[in-house]
Amino acid sequence: MKALAGLLRKEFFHILRDRRTLVVIIALPIVQVILFGYAIRTDVDHVRIAVVDPSPDAETLAFRARLDAANVFHIVAVLPRIEALEPLFKRGSIQGAVALDPQFAERLGRGEPAQLMIVADASEPNTGSLVQAYVSAMVGGYEQELRRRGRTVTIAPSVRMRFNPTRASSNLFVPGLMAFVLTIVSSLMTAISLTREKETGTMEALLVSPLLPWQIIAGKVAPYLLVGFISVVSVVLEARLVFNVPLRGSLTLLLVEGLLFILVSLSLGILISARTSSQRVAMMGALVGTLLPTMLLSGFIFPIESMPLALRLASTVVPARWFVLVARSVMLKGTGLVYLWPSTLVLFAMAALLLAASTRSFHARLDG
């Protein structure tokens, strides 16, 4: 036990002395949360649009005023002809356009359908759909005002945005971010640190010491477990204080699930280091094997439901997918284990499996 304590001390010193890496470890969660809170957003407001109004008059002016008053649009140009839109789109100065018919007012007055065209820059499909949706909604309201007299049938939907009423993107990304930061800190760092000992030959020295194999692994892993835990706490704190991300569920549950996920990531890191011989290969392995899947296939940034079937299936073996689900549900929906036990079970199984596999491959290397 004393030997283990000594190893632990040595490992902590290792982490504390490598200043550059330490800075990255500490700065990473903070920078990432800020980036994702402020930069990675999908909310669309202040859409830059142009209005094509070939024959301006009182009616079209009133319509334009309504567009402007919607607070969603920012009219950057009013053009006489639809052809004039092309260069604006190409330069990227507008995201959409509303083109009015030359006889817009005249037709409205005569009770004929007045024509209106919505042009969206669909090279960014989501912004395209949203511009279309916003303009259509606005036109719908305007229309209803115009024909209060006619007896029509209306279905009035009332919409409730559950779990995230303001639809703030930070609420979506920040809980998922924990998985990302933990993967970097746990998998990447462990994989590299263990391979470095191999490369420099100090691993052999550890092996001939009276330490048992599990003690070596424990000594290597414990400091990173602590570092990972600190990252979780700092992400949660930052999310609460800076971005006001709600924490509707139990904090204890979140932290326990976090520890479980750290364990999974650490075992993955050990597994990678056991199979590789140089830092460079370990780094590539950790990048391809853990970081990219966590970033792309966990649902952290991109919704899993939108992916093709093959990738959806692939995502089920990515541990981060389950943790992202848990973190989001606990923070945003306030759900407890009643709903989350399947994901928790998956994480448990992964932890057990990977831990067993990594200890075994570590053994195999020791014997050989």
Next chain:
Amino acid sequence: MRRILFLARAEVLHVVRDRATLAQALIVPVLQLLVLSNAATFQVRDTPTYVVDFDRSTASRGLINRFAASGRFEVVGDSASPDRGDEALLRGDVTMVLTIPGEFERTLVQTGIAPIQLAVNAEKGSAAAIVQSYATAIASAYAGELTGAKGTPVAPAIDVRVRNWYNTTLNYKHFMVPGILVALVTLIATLLSAQNIAREKELGTLEQLNVTPITRTQFVTAKLLPFWVLGLIDLAIGLIVGVLVFDIPVRGSVVLLFGCAAVYLVVALAIGLWISTIVETQQQAMFVTFFVMNIYLLMSGLFTPVESMAPWVQTVSLANPVRHFVAISRAILVKGAGPADIARPFFTLVGFAVVTLALAVRQYSKRLA
């Protein structure tokens, strides 16, 4: 000049002989392109929906049918219990719960206006807004149908038509692939140059080169030239894969795109060179590159539109070369932009190239002196 060529040849041989580097440079980008383009999508389709129908009338069934037949919603369950709907939403099985109150049909016939309720899981911000707009559109179209059926057809006061320019089918891949090409080129150029010089440092061969009569400028040129060519080759491969596999449009001039890429690669390589001067080992080079690239790519508008970012981030991102090249790539490929349209981002890149290269070379010389 001959010295540069010799050194460049040595570099090319290094790259070609080292299988790992070659794979990293040629195969990984293609794989990334294939996976990323499929995974990186915010497209909204087949929203799983739970229906709570209290009315069970012809009108309510008609409405549910319109939802199911729209191709946008998939009704995965229905009952007359609001608790079941709520539970499905909490468990994450469904994204939307459509609730039709009792007396829906009678209210509709008698007063002409009847409420329904849509509860949308808004965890996923903008997707929720799109789901909502689809649902509202279906409800109002159905209302129009009912109005017509009552024998008093009312022509719409405003006839709205929608044109989705540049991407009529709203194919998300046409948006992502031109951006991902930029990411690939950036990663390869920056990572390889940072790593390569860091390795020479680690092995001590950099010291040897320093005692040869070669000048700093010659050395930097010779080092970066092969990676510059490699970056262009990667772009070509990526573009071919993009066109063949994903059918992305090439509406503008390919020559123009490569011209811009040639300038942009200088920036990416210079950043790699700069990183190599501040690190000691390959591991650190990789780590720092990863850290820097991560910030650059996320703030480039590659994944999420720049317009959605917080105002101060938008301002900061002007100093991000990746952002400008992503804009250029999308404008040329998807919108068919010509030289005049992309003049501003292009000259910004030229400015970046000059400044970053000068800084990196200066820093490099200082570190060795």
